[in-house]
Amino acid sequence: MSVGAQGGWTYPAATGLHRVQEHLDDAAGQVAAAGGADWSGGAAASFADSLSEVATRVSRLAASADGARAEVLRHALAADAAVPAAGLAGGTRPVAV
C-alpha cells in the first residue's frame, strides 16, 4: 500500500488488495492451465497430485486475501479518520511511497 502525499490510506489499501486478488486469480488460472497436458501414466498421476495441492494452496491464499480485505480496509479508514487533512495541514502524517 503506497500512500501519496495527497492521498489517504484507504485508496492505496483498496488498490493493493485488488492487485493481490488479481495476482492470485492469475496464478490459479495458470495452475489450471498446467493441468491440461496430454500425459498419462504413474508419473502423470503424481504430477496431477502435486498440481492439485498447489491449486488448493492458491485457493486458500485467495480466501485469506479475501478475509483480510475487510480488516485492512477497516484499518485504513480508521487511520484516515484519525488524521483528517493532517497530511495537507502540516505533514505530520506518515507518508509511504
Added chain:
Amino acid sequence: MSAVQHDGQDTDPPPGFTVRGGPATRVRWEDLSLAADALRRAADALDAADRRVRDLHAAVEVSAGWSPATARPAANALAPLLSASLGARAVADDTLALARALDRAAEEYRRAELDVGALVRATVQGSVAAAASRGPVGLLGGALRLLALGSVGVQTLALAHVTARGATLLAASPTPAGMVLRLNPWTRPLLLEGRLARATWAPLGGLPRTAVVEVGVVAAATAITGVLPGPAPRDPVRAAAGVLHTTVTLPARLRGEVTTPAVGPVVERWPVEPPPRDAAEVLADVAADYPPYEGADGTVSVRRVDHPDGARSWVVTIPGTQDWSPVAGDNPADLTSDLALMAGRADDATAAVVAALAQSGIGRDEPVLLAGHSLGGMVAVGIAADPLLAARYTFAGVLTAGSPVGSMTLPADVQALHLEHPHDDVPALDGGPNPDASNRVTVTRDLTRSAHAADRVAADGPVGAHRVGTYVRSAATMDRVEDERLEPFRAVLDRVLGLPGSTSVVTRYTAARVSPSGPPG
C-alpha cells in the same frame, strides 16, 4: 540364499537408472514444457502477490499509530498470506520447483524420443541389411555406398570395438585360448588391461555404448552370414548364431556322438528358510547356483515357497554360462547352449531346467518366477515363451540379468524385468534393444554413477560389468527406484515371494550331458 547388502543409508532415488517399456505411458513432451511455462507464470504471479501483501503489511505497521485498535486485526488478517510455509512466497517456491521437475520430465521424454542410439541403429542396421540382402558382392557395393553416406565409419569402428571387447572377454575366460592370451606379453596389456578396448572406443565416444555394441554385433553377424550363398537372412544375428552353432557341433555329429541332458540326482535340499524378499535376493540365489559357491557345474535351483494361507509358489533360478569351450562337454550351461538359444534352436541348458521343473512337483496353478543371469536369462525367457510348458505351468514372471533377450518373444501374461548394464556387452549380443512391450520392462543401470566403488571399477571392462555379483548390487539399488512401470513386476514378486511368514525349501538339481548308451561322463 545369500544375504544381500541393501544400501539403506541413502533414501534419495539412486542415480544412473533408466527404465524403458512397461505399461504404456502417453505423453507429449511439448505439452509438459507448456505446462512448466504456465507454472512459472503462476509462480511469478504468486511472487507479485507476495510483494503486494508485504507492502500492505508495511503500510499497516506504519499507520498503526493512527489507529492501534484496527492495526492489529489488519496485520493478523494478512499473516496467513505471509506465512513461511503456507504464504504466497512459499507457494511460489513450490510451484517453481514443480515447474522445474516438469522441465526435467519433458527433457527426459524428449531425449527418449530423439534417442541417438535408435537413430544409429536405424541408420546403420538398415543400411547393413540393405547391403547384405544383395549377397557378398552386394555387401561390397553397399559398403562403398555406406562410405559415401558416412555411416560405414560407425559400422566399422563399432565392429572393431566389439571385436576388441570380445577378445578382452576371451582373454579373461577360463579357456585354453584365454590362457594363451593372458600369458602372451603382447596381448596381455592390450586385452586384460583394456588398452585395445579403450583405443577402439575413443573415436566412438559420445555415441551410446549399447547401441555401438549392437551395431557392431549386427555388422559381425552380417560378415559371418554374408559369405554364405543365397539371400541375406532377415535376422543376421540369429542366422550367424546358427552358423556358429552348426560349426561347433559339427565335429561331434560327424563322429556320431549324440548326447542328451540328464538331470539329477538331487544334490541338495536346503532346510526350511524364509524366501527371498526382492529381486536382489532372487538374483543372489542365482549367484549361489554358480560353482564353486553352492552349486556344482550345471546346477539350477527350484525353490518352493509355502505361504501362510497354504498357497504355494515357485522360484526357479538359472545361472549363466559356466563352460566357454567351443566343444560341448558335460555341462549344458556352455557356449554351445548359448549359440543354440541365440539361433532359436533346442538347447541342453533349457532341457535341463525343464527336467528340473518336471521333478519338482509344481502344480498347474501355482505361480512360477523364472530368474536367470546371462544364458540363464535366455533360458528363462525361452521356457516362459514355450506354449507347451505354459500349458503345464503358470509362469508369472521372468527376471533376467545381463541377458541378450531382445529378439526373444514373451507371452503378454508374463511380466518380465530385464536388468542390464550399458558397460556389459552381453545383453547387446542380440543386436538390438529389448522390445518396449507393456509386460516387459528394461532397467538399465549406469555403473559409473554408482555409490559403490566396486560398481565403478566394474564399469571399466566388460567382465566386471557382466558379473552376477554386480547385477545383485544393481538389483539391490534398483529396489529404491520409484517408477510406476516397475510396479507390475513388483506385484509378481510379491505374489510369488509371499507375505512375511512364508517359508521355502530349495532343491538344487545338477544336469550333465550323457550319452544315451552310458552314464554321465
